Amino acid sequence: MRLRAGRTWNNNMSELIDFLIVSVVLVAIGIYGLVVKRNAIRMLFSIEIIANAANLTLVAFSRGLPNAQGQTFALFSIAIAAAEVAVGLGLIIVAYRLYKEIDVAEFRSLRS
């Protein structure tokens, strides 16, 4: 942490880059889950983790700029993610009813 002119030293403050690095780590974990896991519910978990990393980036830049639009976008994003989870879980329940299985490799009705 550098001391900049015109800014009081505040030991309790983390910088923008710290939040961005946490966000990158979460995105990487989410991509790992999407690539490796075959359980549909776990893939939904991965999507949620990636969406949350995006929200964290938006709010971090909103704090750094400073600008209220980042927080507004984060609020929109959270609401849309809730809708996405509802539809995703509905799809998983339908797939479970059809195949008695939530392994995505077993969903083959579109494959020959």
Added chain:
Amino acid sequence: MADPIFIAVAVLTVGAAIIALEARELIYGAVALAISMLGIAGFFLLLDAPFVAMFQIAVYVGAVAVLIIFTVMLVRTQALFTTKEDKKRKSAGIALMLIIMASFGALLIASGLNGQFGNFGGSPTVNFKEIGKLMLTYYAPALIIMGLTLAGAVIAALALARREDVEQQHERAD
């Protein structure tokens, strides 16, 4: 480096995210995902965005986690326990994760973003009034469309999960 509270919240969030993907039982994974979302809300509090943090807790920890837990309960447990991942794929996935972390981390550290957004240590400037004003003036159409999207998504989820065969049987029984 960063302050201890930040490090604690970061460890909680990342660790819970890993547990959510790696826990043997899916129900523990769902609880760990809720804890990870709680950690993200903690980050929002650290970033002086309490309104977004409350929204995050209400939507993710309150609604989404409960929805996921109910789905896990509806799906038969036998389907949940069989994990069929091959080791090669898993190690390749871990390598991909580490490559993404290292490359994007190096990119961020080298980018000099920290210097450009120097206001980070200053006093917080965004308050609720500003967010509310933005939502009701400039982003009002987006807000309306988002409400319609939410309604459409909920109705679509209900229509997807409906069982027509059971309903027809009930009608015949009547």
